[in-house]
Every structure is written in C-alpha cells, then in structure tokens.
Amino acid sequence: MVEGNKIEAKKLDRGWLRIDGEECKGCGLCIEACPPKVIAMREELNPYGYRTAIYAGAGCTGCGVCFMVCPEPGAITVFRAVVRRVEGSGHANAGVEEAISCASN
Amino acid sequence: MSSEAVQEYTVAQGRAKSFYTRYERKDELQHQTHYCPGCGHGTVHKMLAHAIDELGVQDRTILIAPVGCAVFTYYYFDVGNVQAAHGRAPAVATAMKRSRPESIVISYQGDGDLSAIGAAEILHAANRGENISVIFVNNAIYSMTGGQAAPTTLIGQKSTTTPEGRSAMTEGYPLHVSELLATLEAPVYMERVGLGDNKQIAQATRAVRRAVENQTRGLGFSMVEVLSPCPTIWKMNPIDAQRWVRDVMEKTFPLGVFRDRTKETAPRHALRPAPALDAIPRLLGLAEEDLPADHAHTVARHREIDLQVRIAGFGGQGVLLLGEVLAEAGLDAGLEVSWLPSYGPEMRSGTSNCHVRLSSQPVDSPLVTVPSVLVAMNEPSLRKFDLTVRSGGWVIYNGDTFPADCMRDGVHVLALPFTRLAAELGDPRAANMVMLGALLEIDGVLPRASIEAALGRLVKNPRWIELDERALARGRELFKESLRQGSWAKESRAEA
Numbered sequence: 001m002v003e004g005n006k007i008e009a010k011k012l013d014r015g016w017l018r019i020d021g022e023e024c025k026g027c028g029l030c031i032e033a034c035p036p037k038v039i040a041m042r043e044e045l046n047p048y049g050y051r052t053a054i055y056a057g058a059g060c061t062g063c064g065v066c067f068m069v070c071p072e073p074g075a076i077t078v079f080r081a082v083v084r085r086v087e088g089s090g091h092a093n094a095g096v097e098e099a100i101s102c103a104s105n
Numbered sequence: 106m107s108s109e110a111v112q113e114y115t116v117a118q119g120r121a122k123s124f125y126t127r128y129e130r131k132d133e134l135q136h137q138t139h140y141c142p143g144c145g146h147g148t149v150h151k152m153l154a155h156a157i158d159e160l161g162v163q164d165r166t167i168l169i170a171p172v173g174c175a176v177f178t179y180y181y182f183d184v185g186n187v188q189a190a191h192g193r194a195p196a197v198a199t200a201m202k203r204s205r206p207e208s209i210v211i212s213y214q215g216d217g218d219l220s221a222i223g224a225a226e227i228l229h230a231a232n233r234g235e236n237i238s239v240i241f242v243n244n245a246i247y248s249m250t251g252g253q254a255a256p257t258t259l260i261g262q263k264s265t266t267t268p269e270g271r272s273a274m275t276e277g278y279p280l281h282v283s284e285l286l287a288t289l290e291a292p293v294y295m296e297r298v299g300l301g302d303n304k305q306i307a308q309a310t311r312a313v314r315r316a317v318e319n320q321t322r323g324l325g326f327s328m329v330e331v332l333s334p335c336p337t338i339w340k341m342n343p344i345d346a347q348r349w350v351r352d353v354m355e356k357t358f359p360l361g362v363f364r365d366r367t368k369e370t371a372p373r374h375a376l377r378p379a380p381a382l383d384a385i386p387r388l389l390g391l392a393e394e395d396l397p398a399d400h401a402h403t404v405a406r407h408r409e410i411d412l413q414v415r416i417a418g419f420g421g422q423g424v425l426l427l428g429e430v431l432a433e434a435g436l437d438a439g440l441e442v443s444w445l446p447s448y449g450p451e452m453r454s455g456t457s458n459c460h461v462r463l464s465s466q467p468v469d470s471p472l473v474t475v476p477s478v479l480v481a482m483n484e485p486s487l488r489k490f491d492l493t494v495r496s497g498g499w500v501i502y503n504g505d506t507f508p509a510d511c512m513r514d515g516v517h518v519l520a521l522p523f524t525r526l527a528a529e530l531g532d533p534r535a536a537n538m539v540m541l542g543a544l545l546e547i548d549g550v551l552p553r554a555s556i557e558a559a560l561g562r563l564v565k566n567p568r569w570i571e572l573d574e575r576a577l578a579r580g581r582e583l584f585k586e587s588l589r590q591g592s593w594a595k596e597s598r599a600e601a
Contacts, residue, residue: 027143027343048185067118071147074120084111
C-alpha cells in the first residue's frame with residue numbers, strides 16, 4: 001500500500017482513498033457526500049453480492065467527508081499527503097512533518 | 106547541511122482503535138457489521154468510537170447496549186460492554202457509574218427502547234443528573250421488529266401498526282424527548298443532531314464527543330439525540346433516507362441545543378459508595394450476636410423434612426411474626442425455608458396470612474396451597490383455609506369450640522382458647538406464641554435452641570422475649586395435655 005511509502009513524484013494529490021471492497025456495502029453515501037466527486041460505484045458485485053464504492057484514483061483532497069458519512073467502521077481509510085523534510089543523510093527520523101492539505105473542503 | 110523534501114501519504118482517518126478488527130458474532134463476514142447499507146447506527150458508532158479514542162478512555166469505557174438494532178454493540182466496541190433489558194439501559198448505566206465511578210459509562214439506545222418502554226428510566230436517570238452519556242438514536246420507527254410505530258413516529262407516517270399513517274387522535278403526537286428532558290433541572294447537556302447531510306454529520310460528531318467529554322469532566326447527565334436514517338424500514342434508498350432526515354424529520358424534530366450548562370456546572374461530588382455487605386447489620390441496628398450463625402443448631406437429617414404451614418388471622422394478631430419466628434428458627438436449624446406474607450393495606454384488623462415452608466430440600470415455591478398445618482387465629486380464617494389442609498395434617502384453632510361443620514375426616518384438630526390462655530400469662534397478644542408452641546410440638550423437628558435464637562433476633566423488647574418464651578412453653582404443655590386427654594382426637598374415621 002501507499003502508507004509509509006516515499007513517493008518520489010513532486011506533485012501528489014493532497015489525499016488518497018482506500019476502500020475495502022469486502023467491508024463496503026454499497027450504500028452510496030460517500031459518493032453523494034464527496035466534494036470533488038472522485039468516488040464511483042463499481043459495476044461488478046463483490047463476493048457478498050454488493051456493488052461497492054471505488055476511488056476514481058485521482059483528485060482526492062483528503063477532506064475525509066466520505067469517511068465521516070460512511071456507516072462502516074473500516075470500509076474507508078483516508079490518507080493525506082505530508083511533506084517530510086529529511087535533513088542530510090542518516091537522520092531520516094528527525095524530519096518535520098507538514099501537512100500539505102488541511103481538509104478545508 | 107542539505108535537506109530534501111519527500112512527500113508521502115499517512116493515514117488521516119481510518120478504523121477507530123475502539124472497534125474490534127473482527128466481529129466474532131458469526132463465523133463468516135466477521136469484518137461486516139450487521140447493519141443494513143446506509144444505516145445511521147454505523148455512522149453514530151463511528152462517532153462514538155472516535156470520541157472514545159480521542160478522549161483516551163477506551164480502557165475505562167462501559168457501553169450499555171440496548172434492545173433494538175443496536176443490541177450487538179458489544180461485538181463491535183472493544184470496551185467494557187453490558188447488554189441491558191429493553192429500555193433499562195439508563196438504570197444499568199446508573200448502577201455501573203455508581204459502582205465504578207472511574208468508568209466512562211455510555212448508554213446507547215434507540216427510540217423504541219428509550220422513548221417507549223424505557224421512558225421512565227431515561228426520565229429518572231436524567232432527573233437524578235447521573236453522570237452518564239446517553240446516545241439516543243431516533244429513526245422514528247421500530248426497525249428491528251419490522252416497522253411498528255414508535256412514540257417518535259411522525260404524524261402521517263405509515264408503519265405496520267399505523268397503516269393509514271400516524272394520527273394524533275389515536276396514537277398521540279411524536280414524543281419530543283430532548284425537549285421533555287430539557288424541562289428537568291439536572292441535565293447539563295442535551296442536543297439534537299441529525300445525519301441529514303455532511304454539515305449535520307459534522308455537528309453530530311462534535312455533539313457525541315461533547316457528551317462523552319462532559320462525563321470525563323464529571324459534569325453530569327448528557328444526552329445527544331441523533332435523527333438517523335433507516336433506509337430499509339422507511340423503504341428508501343440510503344441517499345433518499347438521508348434527505349428524508351433533513352427535509353422531513355427535522356421539521357418535526359428541530360435540531361439544536363436544548364440544554365448547555367457545561368460552563369457553569371461544577372463537577373459533581375463523588376457519590377458516597379454503597380455500604381459494604383458487612384456494614385449492613387450495623388446500619389440496621391443489629392448487634393453481632395443477633396446475626397444468624399451458619400447452621401447454628403443444625404437438625405439431624407434422619408428424615409426428610411417438608412413442613413408446610415399456613416397461618417391466618419386478623420391483622421395485629423401476630424400472624425406474620427409467628428411465621429417469621431418459625432422460618433427464622435428453621436434457618437437457624439440449617440433447613441431451607443421460605444416465608445411469604447399476604448396481607449391487605451391495613452396495619453391493624455383486616456385479614457392477614459402467611460405461608461411458611463421448612464424443608465430439607467431447596468424450596469421450589471414459597472406458596473403453601475395445601476398446608477400440613479393450618480394455624481387459624483379466628484373463625485373466618487378457619488373457614489377460609491380449612492378445606493385446603495392435607496389429609497393427615499393439623500388444624501390449630503383459636504376458639505373454645507371447633508365449628509362442627511368444619512370437622513373433616515383425616516385432619517387432626519387442636520382447638521383451644523389461645524387468646525384467653527395468653528391473657529392468663531399476662532398479655533392476650535402472646536396468643537400467637539402459645540399457638541406456635543403447640544405447632545412445634547406437633548412436628549418436633551426444630552431444636553428449642555433454634556426457636557430461642559429466632560425469638561432473640563426478631564423480638565427486641567426483653568419483656569416480650571420473656572413473655573413469648575413462657576407462651577411457647579405454655580403452648581408445648583397444652584399440646585401434651587391435650588394429647589393425654591385426647592381432646593384433639595378427631596382422628597380419621599377412615600383410619601380407625
């Protein structure tokens with residue numbers, strides 16, 4: 001997964017979504033709630049017979065509204081991009097985290 | 106030193122720590138709640154779990170599950186859990202909070218649970234200002250049972266029990282619980298929120314957190330009413346159900362804060378803990394020596410004992426005390442006993458009777474419907490219970506002559522003017538003890554020491570103990586005399 005991975009690209013989306021296709025029951029509330037409209041309903045059914053929500057793959061702002069409206073405890077995980085400033089070499093843990101998105105949506 | 110910027114993703118929002126990662130209710134689908142798609146319960150669960158996480162109280166939270174769709178909260182929340190009887194969650198929460206004051210006690214209830222069968226519990230818990238947090242999920246219907254009308258059902262709303270729509274004339278008006286409880290003095294925080302759109306949900310999240318936070322500050326009773334969608338029973342898709350909360354429900358149940366005294370309220374004093382078991386005798390004014398010692402005078406179990414006694418008379422004749430002394434003595438003798446009084450509201454006069462059982466086996470029922478001994482302290486009582494005495498049993502009757510029409514084959518009778526005999530001893534009120542003395546001779550099962558111990562525990566006045574002991578002795582004597590004279594001998598003709 002993307003968590004913890006250092007991504008070299010300079011321009012990341014501010015947010016990223018992971019939707020658990022086994023926990024999602026396809027109610028669609030996240031699709032309705034999402035401000036940038038980057039969540040859709042998958043066409044095919046999951047093993048339990050639900051159509052589930054799916055992240056479009058780009059455009060997430062990390063606002064977290066989808067998570068807030070989702071009735072399932074862990075169906076949605078919201079990630080936000082942070083900048084880690086690495087001072088020299090060998091001091092990777094001394095970095096300062098700085099959120100580049102503040103979920104103002 | 107050179108520095109370089111690296112971008113990476115970190116989790117901003119995800120499953121709360123207060124949730125289990127697997128729900129062990131079923132063998133399969135352990136990662137899914139049992140709620141329908143779009144159900145408001147899941148959303149409220151998440152608010153609550155995140156509030157518990159953020160306040161750092163997971164290890165001391167006790168969540169009281171209701172009856173209703175949310176009955177299974179204990180499968181989801183990794184906290185202390187209790188599941189209460191229907192509507193009783195606030196009462197259980199009260200007990201939990203009082204017995205474990207350091208705990209964070211949350212009562213999670215639906216509208217059928219809280220506003221119908223549990224209306225009294227929530228009212229009084231709120232009125233006492235219990236330092237608990239109540240999450241009241243209102244979806245205007247009984248969902249788990251299939252869509253019956255609740256007190257919160259809207260006017261005109263169809264349900265299985267209001268198929269034409271709720272009518273104020275027949276079902277009354279929707280119950281506004283938050284407004285109702287806000288008339289009470291004690292609650293500190295009461296807010297109604299909704300799950301009707303993003304903004305409402307954000308507000309609801311804050312309100313749920315506040316309700317729990319107030320408790321951590323010791324402020325007192327907090328309740329959040331959440332207008333919550335039920336797509337399945339409302340027969341709507343989740344999006345329409347969400348809109349219905351916003352566009353329809355909110356008209357009847359306006360959102361807002363109905364009580365907020367969190368700023369001016371000082372933390373409640375810790376309640377004095379309930380007395381420990383060993384402190385109770387002192388509180389009741391019982392001295393150490395009055396307490397029943399375990400099996401102080403245990404009777405030899407050479408035979409099965411099953412003494413069933415009905416004692417009846419007018420109130421004030423000492424009917425209940427007679428039974429109590431008998432039962433207490435049985436307890437002292439290591440028997441299984443029961444004592445069941447049955448009397449009217451009058452403290453004097455009126456009829457009174459009690460059921461006493463002494464047995465070597467556990468007593469299955471305290472009722473004595475077919476007594477082996479009937480103690481009748483007056484004629485009406487005799488006539489009422491005479492026919493119930495079992496064959497081979499005894500009737501001890503307080504009267505000069507035993508009414509001829511009450512004579513029965515196979516039942517022994519001891520009829521004596523016990524009241525007058527007691528008066529000769531010094532007080533007619535001791536008649537009950539004279540009769541008890543006779544009764545004890547009949548069965549002969551209880552050691553005298555047990556009777557004395559029982560009397561000492563139940564009778565406080567030394568003058569009366571002295572009189573009662575003489576009365577008991579007189580009763581024993583009278584029984585033996587009557588045996589010698591054969592005056593009681595109304596033996597069964599069938600046996601003869």
